[in-house]
Amino acid sequence: MEKIDIISGVAVPLKRANVDTDQIIPAVYLKRVTKTGFEDALFAGWRNDPDFVLNQPAFQNPRVLVAGPDFGTGSSREHAVWALRDFGFQAVLAPRFGDIFRGNSGKQGLLTGQVSEHEIEKLWAAIEADPGVAVTVDLVERTAVLGDLTVPFQIDDYTRWRLLEGLDDIGLTLRDEAAITEFESRRESWRPRTLPVK
Amino acid sequence: MSDTRPPARTLAEKVWDDHLVVKGENGSPDLIYIDLHLVHEVTSPQAFDGLRAEGRPVRRLDLTIATEDHNTPTLAIDKPIADLTSRTQIDTLRNNAKEFGVRLHSLGDVEQGIVHVVGPQLGLTMPGITVVCGDSHTSTHGAFGAMAFGIGTSEVEHVLATQTLPLKPFKTMAITVEGTLRPGVTAKDIILAVIAKIGTGGGQGYVLEYRGSAIRSLSMEGRMTICNMSIEAGARAGMVAPDQITFDYLEGRPHAPAGEDWDAAVEYWKTLQTDDDAVFDAEVFLDADTLEPFVTWGTNPGQGASLSDTVPDPSTIIDPNERASAERALEYMDLKAGTPLKEIPVDAVFMGSCTNSRIEDLRAFASVIKGQKKADNVRVMVVPGSARVRIEAEAEGIDKIVEEFGAEWRFAGCSMCLGMNPDQLAPGERCASTSNRNFEGRQGKGGRTHLVSPLVAAATAIRGTLSSVSDLTTETATTETATTDAATRTETETVEV
Numbered sequence: 001m002e003k004i005d006i007i008s009g010v011a012v013p014l015k016r017a018n019v020d021t022d023q024i025i026p027a028v029y030l031k032r033v034t035k036t037g038f039e040d041a042l043f044a045g046w047r048n049d050p051d052f053v054l055n056q057p058a059f060q061n062p063r064v065l066v067a068g069p070d071f072g073t074g075s076s077r078e079h080a081v082w083a084l085r086d087f088g089f090q091a092v093l094a095p096r097f098g099d100i101f102r103g104n105s106g107k108q109g110l111l112t113g114q115v116s117e118h119e120i121e122k123l124w125a126a127i128e129a130d131p132g133v134a135v136t137v138d139l140v141e142r143t144a145v146l147g148d149l150t151v152p153f154q155i156d157d158y159t160r161w162r163l164l165e166g167l168d169d170i171g172l173t174l175r176d177e178a179a180i181t182e183f184e185s186r187r188e189s190w191r192p193r194t195l196p197v198k
Numbered sequence: 199m200s201d202t203r204p205p206a207r208t209l210a211e212k213v214w215d216d217h218l219v220v221k222g223e224n225g226s227p228d229l230i231y232i233d234l235h236l237v238h239e240v241t242s243p244q245a246f247d248g249l250r251a252e253g254r255p256v257r258r259l260d261l262t263i264a265t266e267d268h269n270t271p272t273l274a275i276d277k278p279i280a281d282l283t284s285r286t287q288i289d290t291l292r293n294n295a296k297e298f299g300v301r302l303h304s305l306g307d308v309e310q311g312i313v314h315v316v317g318p319q320l321g322l323t324m325p326g327i328t329v330v331c332g333d334s335h336t337s338t339h340g341a342f343g344a345m346a347f348g349i350g351t352s353e354v355e356h357v358l359a360t361q362t363l364p365l366k367p368f369k370t371m372a373i374t375v376e377g378t379l380r381p382g383v384t385a386k387d388i389i390l391a392v393i394a395k396i397g398t399g400g401g402q403g404y405v406l407e408y409r410g411s412a413i414r415s416l417s418m419e420g421r422m423t424i425c426n427m428s429i430e431a432g433a434r435a436g437m438v439a440p441d442q443i444t445f446d447y448l449e450g451r452p453h454a455p456a457g458e459d460w461d462a463a464v465e466y467w468k469t470l471q472t473d474d475d476a477v478f479d480a481e482v483f484l485d486a487d488t489l490e491p492f493v494t495w496g497t498n499p500g501q502g503a504s505l506s507d508t509v510p511d512p513s514t515i516i517d518p519n520e521r522a523s524a525e526r527a528l529e530y531m532d533l534k535a536g537t538p539l540k541e542i543p544v545d546a547v548f549m550g551s552c553t554n555s556r557i558e559d560l561r562a563f564a565s566v567i568k569g570q571k572k573a574d575n576v577r578v579m580v581v582p583g584s585a586r587v588r589i590e591a592e593a594e595g596i597d598k599i600v601e602e603f604g605a606e607w608r609f610a611g612c613s614m615c616l617g618m619n620p621d622q623l624a625p626g627e628r629c630a631s632t633s634n635r636n637f638e639g640r641q642g643k644g645g646r647t648h649l650v651s652p653l654v655a656a657a658t659a660i661r662g663t664l665s666s667v668s669d670l671t672t673e674t675a676t677t678e679t680a681t682t683d684a685a686t687r688t689e690t691e692t693v694e695v
């Protein structure tokens with residue numbers, strides 16, 4: 001997982017509340033056997049609508065999603081994070097997130113910043129005044145900067161540290177590599193082995 | 199399992215402690231070593247893909263084994279798999295196993311089969327180890343006194359990469375079953391009764407330890423049936439302390455320890471008992487003497503009753519959620535309150551799944567149907583848990599008994615347990631099934647499932663309505679003692695279990 005400190009790129013306003021994980025990625029896409037390549041599945045139910053924000057020329061190659069309250073509620077599917085990430089999003093700002101979605105995001109390198117509803121509206125207004133404008137999300141300072149507008153966001157210390165260090169769950173465990181190797185050296189020889197095949 | 203733990207420990211706590219790589223501090227999880235990782239085609243593709251993306255290898259190929267089970271057809275196994283999703287999952291596992299070097303038993307291989315049948319059969323599952331698999335019924339392996347639990351796809355990736363898992367300690371619950379089971383009553387009836395008693399959420403957050411004289415006298419297969427369904431009580435895992443029955447089952451299996459290793463192992467395994475003064479976080483008791491064959495009437499495994507009962511009347515249920523759930527269940531199951539369970543006719547009987555598809559289960563089923571004909575309007579499918587079980591059964595003539603009965607003798611796999619392959623119920627069809635889940639649509643869209651033991655499945659297949667062996671005529675019930683050793687064991691089994 002790559003380290004994140006400053007994300008800068010096109011911000012997209014998603015002016016809807018309660019966007020659950022079924023809307024982020026519908027269930028039909030869960031049958032796939034890969035962990036990447038879900039960009040076509042993101043918001044699949046809305047993508048056919050030419051007016052949908054992601055279809056507008058100003059918002060191509062976006063990096064930051066500025067969403068309404070209760071983003072990512074519903075089913076626990078990790079695919080929701082994969083789809084956002086594969087589409088190119090590195091951060092989502094919203095007034096509230098679904099808990100599991102938020103946890104999954106932190107583990108997969110997607111920044112979720114909590115911004116008050118009032119300031120989300122300010123961000124939306126600023127983006128609409130200048131569609132395609134870039135926003136800078138600074139994880140060190142916990143701020144989103146858009147032109148003259150600077151809004152603070154919240155993210156818990158632990159998740160912030162992991163994102164700054166680029167540690168997914170596995171990376172975190174592998175910090176204890178020495179302890180694992182030491183444990184392995186003590187394992188009894190009667191314990192099962194699948195190889196060689198008998 | 200906190201720092202204030204008294205010196206006396208439960209079985210689960212002992213196994214946990216012996217796998218502690220790093221003790222978690224300030225509320226962070228413990229890092230637990232995993233001795234055995236079982237892999238199958240449904241929950242592994244994205245885990246391997248994750249490794250690939252990060253350039254990580256499988257840390258311990260010698261503690262990892264894969265088999266194909268959920269999607270495999272049980273007929274014409276030499277032909278390409280028709281369903282595209284199923285075929286893709288299987289092909290992906292094959293490619294991943296090859297690329298990463300994981301041992302894989304593919305369709306057609308003698309060790310292929312349901313992952314929870316294959317591990318014990320190879321002697322890989324043993325007391326005092328930790329076992330994980332991306333499948334909730336991994337709890338099966340707890341029958342050996344192992345700590346075994348299901349994990350999700352990201353955890354599969356985690357174990358592949360690190361051979362460890364960060365875990366918060368579980369609570370412990372004792373399920374004590376004392377007494378002697380009556381003839382025709384089996385391990386499956388015990389666990390269905392336990393789930394009906396504590397509910398499908400009753401075990402949440404717990405590791406269950408099954409204890410008491412009724413559990414001690416069960417075979418390994420019976421103990422596996424019980425531990426298998428721990429998850430249906432909401433528990434993370436189920437365990438039975440190892441004893442001579444465990445050691446006898448294991449000794450001589452391909453991957454069981456041998457020589458000095460065997461002696462050292464047995465010495466350690468004998469210490470894997472809950473200490474007399476250890477304290478469980480919760481306790482449940484069940485009387486084996488009065489237990490009758492059990493069957494589910496609803497759409498979750500906790501909605502069950504003795505076979506001699508009637509379909510319950512939801513209006514008598516006090517808890518409003520339970521009542522609503524029972525009402526919905528009866529509607530889906532097309533059942534009327536007050537109907538004697540034994541008057542319910544079935545369209546199908548499924549004998550299989552990781553709950554009841556081992557050789558002993560097939561012997562029990564065969565002992566009842568031997569020399570009989572199935573009811574005309576019932577289709578009966580018998581699916582061994584693994585290719586090796588199928589071969590063993592054929593050596594004992596069980597395939598012939600099944601075919602002469604009018605039932606279908608299939609190749610190994612999960613089959614109609616979840617209907618990911620073509621083995622499915624048609625909408626509205628009713629099935630007596632030896633599997634573990636009776637959820638709406640589990641065995642096919644609109645299908646209706648009654649969970650039962652192999653003996654009840656057999657008696658039901660003969661009579662065409664939900665039945666126990668005691669409903670068969672005396673002549674039928676006391677199956678003639680057989681010509682082979684195996685059938686003699688079956689007979690004993692039927693009486694003793």
Ligand code: SF4
Nearest residue numbers: 335551552612615616
């Ligand atoms: S037999 Fe059924 S419960 Fe067991 S592993 Fe297969 S699908 Fe799951």
